[in-house]
Amino acid sequence: MTGENKKAARSDLDEAALYFHKHPRPGKLEIQATKPLGNQRDLALAYSPGVAAPCLEIRDNPAAAADYTARANLVGVVSNGTAVLGLGNIGPLASK
Structure with a gap:
């Protein structure tokens, strides 16, 4: 070529x-709901008062966070944009 x-x-x-x-x-x-939120009961389970049960379970057993939150499915990448592979210093906004 x-x-x-x-x-x-x-x-x-x-x-x-x-x-x-x-x-x-x-x-x-994108962020998308993983649980149905179609009625009052769904909302009560997802938010108040239903959210208290998994919060208390995690308080008592921190390993349960993987069972009740998205923690096991997420990864964070933090960059100030000064050394982006193959691009060099492109700044924090462009390195998103």
């Missing part, structure tokens, strides 16, 4: 990546 063809292919990939990240909704993640 010639240098010009590589440049065109890269440009096509960049354009496709920008579209991919923007449409149909910006970003790659």
